[in-house]
Amino acid sequence: MTKLIKHQFSFPHPVETVWEYLTNSDLLAAWLMKNDFKPVIGHEFQFRTGPVASLNFDGIFYCKVLEIIPFKHLSYSWNCGPGDGEIALESVVNWDLERTENGTTLHLEHTGFAKKENLEMYNGLLLGWVEKLQKIANLLNA
Amino acid sequence: MAIPTLDVFQVIGDPSRRKMLMLLFAGSMTINNLADNFDMSRPAVSKHVKILETAGFISITDVGRERYCSLKKDGFDEMKAWISYFDKFWLSKLQKLEDLLNNKSLFDEPEK
Incomplete structure:
Protein backbone atom coordinates (compact mmCIF):
# COMPACT_ATOMS: atom_id res chain seq x y z
CA MET A 1 0.00 0.00 0.00
CA THR A 2 1.08 3.59 -0.68
CA LYS A 3 2.24 5.37 2.45
CA LEU A 4 1.84 8.73 0.84
CA ILE A 5 0.16 10.47 -2.02
CA LYS A 6 2.34 12.24 -4.54
CA HIS A 7 1.36 14.44 -7.43
CA GLN A 8 3.39 16.68 -9.67
CA PHE A 9 2.08 19.39 -11.98
CA SER A 10 3.96 21.80 -14.22
CA PHE A 11 2.64 25.25 -15.01
CA PRO A 12 3.88 27.80 -17.54
CA HIS A 13 3.85 30.47 -14.83
CA PRO A 14 6.48 31.85 -12.49
CA VAL A 15 6.69 30.45 -8.93
CA GLU A 16 5.38 33.79 -7.62
CA THR A 17 2.08 33.27 -9.44
CA VAL A 18 1.70 29.65 -8.35
CA TRP A 19 2.60 30.60 -4.77
CA GLU A 20 -0.18 33.18 -4.85
CA TYR A 21 -2.69 30.44 -5.75
CA LEU A 22 -1.48 28.34 -2.82
CA THR A 23 -1.49 31.07 -0.18
CA ASN A 24 -4.22 33.56 -1.06
CA SER A 25 -7.45 32.48 0.62
CA ASP A 26 -9.73 33.66 -2.21
CA LEU A 27 -7.60 32.08 -4.91
CA LEU A 28 -7.41 28.86 -2.89
CA ALA A 29 -11.19 28.84 -2.67
CA ALA A 30 -11.38 29.09 -6.45
CA TRP A 31 -9.65 25.75 -7.04
CA LEU A 32 -9.45 23.91 -3.72
CA MET A 33 -12.09 24.67 -1.09
CA LYS A 34 -13.65 27.43 0.97
CA ASN A 35 -11.18 28.28 3.72
CA ASP A 36 -9.87 30.79 6.25
CA PHE A 37 -6.22 30.18 5.43
CA LYS A 38 -3.55 32.76 6.27
CA PRO A 39 0.12 32.33 5.37
CA VAL A 40 1.21 32.55 9.00
CA ILE A 41 3.03 29.73 10.82
CA GLY A 42 0.81 28.32 13.56
CA HIS A 43 -2.39 29.73 12.05
CA GLU A 44 -5.28 27.29 12.51
CA PHE A 45 -7.79 27.16 9.72
CA GLN A 46 -10.39 24.99 8.03
CA PHE A 47 -11.17 23.81 4.55
CA ARG A 48 -14.78 22.91 3.93
CA THR A 49 -16.20 20.56 1.38
CA GLY A 50 -19.16 18.18 1.13
CA PRO A 51 -19.40 15.29 3.59
CA VAL A 52 -18.46 11.79 2.43
CA ALA A 53 -20.79 9.29 4.05
CA SER A 54 -18.84 6.20 3.00
CA LEU A 55 -15.76 7.52 4.85
CA ASN A 56 -17.72 8.81 7.84
CA PHE A 57 -16.30 12.25 7.05
CA ASP A 58 -18.22 15.46 7.83
CA GLY A 59 -16.56 17.60 5.16
CA ILE A 60 -14.32 19.75 7.37
CA PHE A 61 -10.53 19.61 7.30
CA TYR A 62 -8.89 20.99 10.43
CA CYS A 63 -5.54 22.43 9.46
CA LYS A 64 -2.63 24.30 10.96
CA VAL A 65 0.18 26.00 9.07
CA LEU A 66 3.41 24.16 9.90
CA GLU A 67 6.08 25.58 7.59
CA ILE A 68 6.41 28.44 5.15
CA ILE A 69 9.40 29.20 2.95
CA PRO A 70 8.10 31.86 0.56
CA PHE A 71 7.87 30.72 -3.09
CA LYS A 72 9.46 27.37 -2.16
CA HIS A 73 7.65 25.36 0.47
CA LEU A 74 4.38 25.27 2.38
CA SER A 75 3.03 22.60 4.70
CA TYR A 76 0.00 22.26 6.91
CA SER A 77 -1.60 19.59 9.02
CA TRP A 78 -4.70 18.05 7.50
CA ASN A 79 -6.98 16.39 10.02
CA CYS A 80 -10.55 15.27 9.68
CA GLY A 81 -13.24 13.16 11.25
CA PRO A 82 -16.91 12.24 11.54
CA GLY A 83 -18.15 15.49 13.14
CA ASP A 84 -18.17 17.75 16.21
CA GLY A 85 -14.46 18.40 15.80
CA GLU A 86 -13.55 14.79 16.49
CA ILE A 87 -10.37 13.80 14.66
CA ALA A 88 -10.20 10.36 13.09
CA LEU A 89 -7.49 10.88 10.52
CA GLU A 90 -4.28 12.84 10.93
CA SER A 91 -2.08 13.74 8.01
CA VAL A 92 0.17 16.45 6.59
CA VAL A 93 0.03 18.21 3.23
CA ASN A 94 3.33 19.43 1.75
CA TRP A 95 3.71 21.75 -1.21
CA ASP A 96 7.06 22.31 -2.91
CA LEU A 97 7.62 24.72 -5.77
CA GLU A 98 10.46 24.27 -8.19
CA ARG A 99 11.48 27.06 -10.56
CA THR A 100 11.97 25.62 -14.05
CA GLU A 101 12.93 26.95 -17.45
CA ASN A 102 9.30 27.01 -18.56
CA GLY A 103 7.73 28.11 -15.31
CA THR A 104 7.02 26.11 -12.19
CA THR A 105 6.80 22.48 -11.19
CA LEU A 106 4.54 22.02 -8.21
CA HIS A 107 5.02 18.95 -6.01
CA LEU A 108 2.34 17.76 -3.64
CA GLU A 109 2.99 15.20 -0.94
CA HIS A 110 0.13 14.15 1.30
CA THR A 111 1.62 11.98 3.99
CA GLY A 112 1.66 10.79 7.59
CA PHE A 113 -1.70 9.06 7.55
CA ALA A 114 -2.46 8.06 11.13
CA LYS A 115 0.51 7.22 13.33
CA LYS A 116 3.63 5.63 11.94
CA GLU A 117 3.23 2.48 14.02
CA ASN A 118 -0.32 2.12 12.73
CA LEU A 119 0.89 2.18 9.17
CA GLU A 120 3.63 -0.32 9.88
CA MET A 121 1.05 -2.43 11.59
CA TYR A 122 -1.20 -2.10 8.59
CA ASN A 123 1.53 -2.95 6.11
CA GLY A 124 2.69 -5.84 8.24
CA LEU A 125 -0.76 -7.25 8.48
CA LEU A 126 -1.52 -6.75 4.83
CA LEU A 127 1.43 -8.91 3.79
CA GLY A 128 0.35 -12.40 3.02
CA TRP A 129 -3.30 -11.72 3.77
CA VAL A 130 -4.70 -14.25 1.37
CA GLU A 131 -2.34 -16.92 2.63
CA LYS A 132 -3.26 -16.10 6.21
CA LEU A 133 -7.00 -16.14 5.58
CA GLN A 134 -6.60 -19.43 3.79
CA LYS A 135 -4.80 -20.84 6.83
CA ILE A 136 -7.58 -19.67 9.14
CA ALA A 137 -10.18 -21.18 6.85
CA ASN A 138 -8.26 -24.47 6.87
CA LEU A 139 -8.03 -24.40 10.65
CA LEU A 140 -11.72 -23.77 11.07
CA ASN A 141 -12.60 -26.44 8.54
CA ALA A 142 -10.27 -29.00 10.08
CA MET B 1 -20.35 -3.38 29.08
CA LYS B 73 -10.13 -7.68 6.11
CA ASP B 74 -12.80 -4.91 6.36
CA GLY B 75 -11.03 -2.75 8.95
CA PHE B 76 -8.00 -2.42 6.73
CA ASP B 77 -10.04 -1.63 3.67
CA GLU B 78 -11.35 1.50 5.38
CA MET B 79 -7.86 2.99 5.70
CA LYS B 80 -7.18 2.16 2.08
CA ALA B 81 -10.44 3.88 1.13
CA TRP B 82 -9.28 7.14 2.79
CA ILE B 83 -5.98 7.20 0.96
CA SER B 84 -7.60 6.33 -2.33
CA TYR B 85 -10.17 9.10 -1.77
CA PHE B 86 -7.46 11.72 -1.19
CA ASP B 87 -5.45 10.57 -4.16
CA LYS B 88 -8.37 11.23 -6.53
CA PHE B 89 -9.31 14.36 -4.59
CA TRP B 90 -5.93 16.00 -5.16
CA LEU B 91 -5.76 15.01 -8.79
CA SER B 92 -9.10 16.67 -9.55
CA LYS B 93 -8.20 19.77 -7.51
CA LEU B 94 -4.85 20.18 -9.20
CA GLN B 95 -6.52 19.87 -12.58
CA LYS B 96 -8.83 22.68 -11.52
CA LEU B 97 -5.81 24.77 -10.55
CA GLU B 98 -4.29 24.05 -13.95
CA ASP B 99 -7.47 25.21 -15.67
CA LEU B 100 -7.50 28.40 -13.61
CA LEU B 101 -3.88 29.17 -14.40
CA ASN B 102 -4.43 28.42 -18.08
CA ASN B 103 -7.31 30.87 -18.19
CA LYS B 104 -5.22 33.40 -16.37
CA SER B 105 -2.57 33.29 -19.06
CA LEU B 106 -5.23 33.93 -21.69
CA PHE B 107 -6.70 36.96 -20.03
CA ASP B 108 -4.19 38.44 -17.62
CA GLU B 109 -0.75 37.91 -19.08
CA PRO B 110 0.56 39.44 -22.26
CA GLU B 111 1.38 37.01 -25.05
CA LYS B 112 4.98 35.95 -25.31
Missing part, protein backbone atom coordinates in the same frame (compact mmCIF):
# COMPACT_ATOMS: atom_id res chain seq x y z
CA ALA B 2 -21.02 -0.56 26.59
CA ILE B 3 -18.84 -0.81 23.47
CA PRO B 4 -17.79 2.60 22.12
CA THR B 5 -17.87 3.08 18.38
CA LEU B 6 -14.32 3.92 17.33
CA ASP B 7 -12.92 4.75 13.95
CA VAL B 8 -10.32 2.54 12.37
CA PHE B 9 -7.37 4.62 13.60
CA GLN B 10 -8.59 4.73 17.19
CA VAL B 11 -9.12 1.01 17.04
CA ILE B 12 -5.56 0.15 16.10
CA GLY B 13 -4.12 3.11 18.03
CA ASP B 14 -4.43 1.09 21.23
CA PRO B 15 -1.33 -1.04 22.02
CA SER B 16 -3.34 -3.92 23.51
CA ARG B 17 -5.54 -4.17 20.46
CA ARG B 18 -2.50 -4.00 18.18
CA LYS B 19 -0.95 -6.85 20.14
CA MET B 20 -4.17 -8.83 19.78
CA LEU B 21 -4.15 -8.35 16.02
CA MET B 22 -0.49 -9.39 15.91
CA LEU B 23 -1.27 -12.53 17.89
CA LEU B 24 -4.19 -13.32 15.61
CA PHE B 25 -2.00 -12.74 12.59
CA ALA B 26 -0.23 -15.95 13.57
CA GLY B 27 -3.55 -17.81 13.46
CA SER B 28 -7.02 -17.77 14.99
CA MET B 29 -7.30 -18.11 18.78
CA THR B 30 -10.00 -18.52 21.37
CA ILE B 31 -10.77 -15.49 23.54
CA ASN B 32 -9.38 -17.46 26.50
CA ASN B 33 -6.08 -18.16 24.71
CA LEU B 34 -5.90 -14.51 23.78
CA ALA B 35 -6.55 -13.42 27.37
CA ASP B 36 -3.60 -15.57 28.57
CA ASN B 37 -1.28 -13.16 26.75
CA PHE B 38 -2.51 -10.11 28.62
CA ASP B 39 -2.17 -8.87 32.14
CA MET B 40 -5.74 -7.63 32.27
CA SER B 41 -9.13 -8.88 33.38
CA ARG B 42 -11.11 -11.20 31.17
CA PRO B 43 -13.93 -8.61 30.74
CA ALA B 44 -11.30 -6.06 29.66
CA VAL B 45 -9.97 -8.51 27.06
CA SER B 46 -13.53 -9.20 25.89
CA LYS B 47 -14.16 -5.51 25.49
CA HIS B 48 -11.10 -5.06 23.26
CA VAL B 49 -12.15 -8.12 21.26
CA LYS B 50 -15.62 -6.66 20.83
CA ILE B 51 -14.16 -3.33 19.65
CA LEU B 52 -12.00 -5.15 17.09
CA GLU B 53 -15.03 -7.12 15.91
CA THR B 54 -17.26 -4.01 15.65
CA ALA B 55 -14.60 -2.22 13.59
CA GLY B 56 -14.38 -5.18 11.22
CA PHE B 57 -10.83 -6.23 12.09
CA ILE B 58 -11.78 -9.67 13.36
CA SER B 59 -14.66 -12.10 13.27
CA ILE B 60 -15.76 -14.36 16.10
CA THR B 61 -16.90 -17.92 15.43
CA ASP B 62 -18.37 -20.22 18.02
CA VAL B 63 -16.83 -23.70 17.86
CA GLY B 64 -18.36 -25.92 20.52
CA ARG B 65 -18.07 -24.03 23.78
CA GLU B 66 -15.16 -21.91 22.60
CA ARG B 67 -15.26 -18.56 20.82
CA TYR B 68 -12.60 -18.30 18.11
CA CYS B 69 -11.26 -14.93 16.93
CA SER B 70 -9.92 -14.60 13.39
CA LEU B 71 -8.59 -11.66 11.43
CA LYS B 72 -10.93 -10.05 8.95
